[in-house]
Amino acid sequence: MKVILLRDVAKIGRKGAIVEVPDGYAQNQLIPKGQAKPATAENLKAALRIDANTQKAEALAEARFFALKSALDNKAIVITGLKNDNGHLFAAVKPEMIIEAAKAAGHELLPFTIEIGSAIKATGEHSVDLIFKSHRFPVNINVE
8 A cells, every 4th residue: 555654654764755565554553643644646746745845945954054054163152051160060961952052142953963972061162063964064062
């Protein structure tokens, strides 16, 4: 049975993909759980419209990613945290904290994945990676 995936489904496909799956799997798992809908002519037309909008959104997100890369080149995002007298933070820096600090500085990080190599638990300069699809670039984080 051909279905249109409404969400990313492990080992089946990504959201918006039109895939062929066994009838029982589609009728007993995917469709009742809201993960897919049958690939009727009507649903296919709607899926193609959604796919076109998704491609536009991805192109826009990629352009924003490269604009952010050039804006943050050789600059640091400043994060202030609660720390003790020795300069150790009471809690490790989390991606949400980086997103908030970047937003306060006028940068939008939401569609990008932030990868923190090792836990940041001390003040000073640190580096994290921003990832979008296969693109990656390091961003300096200054924890105060």
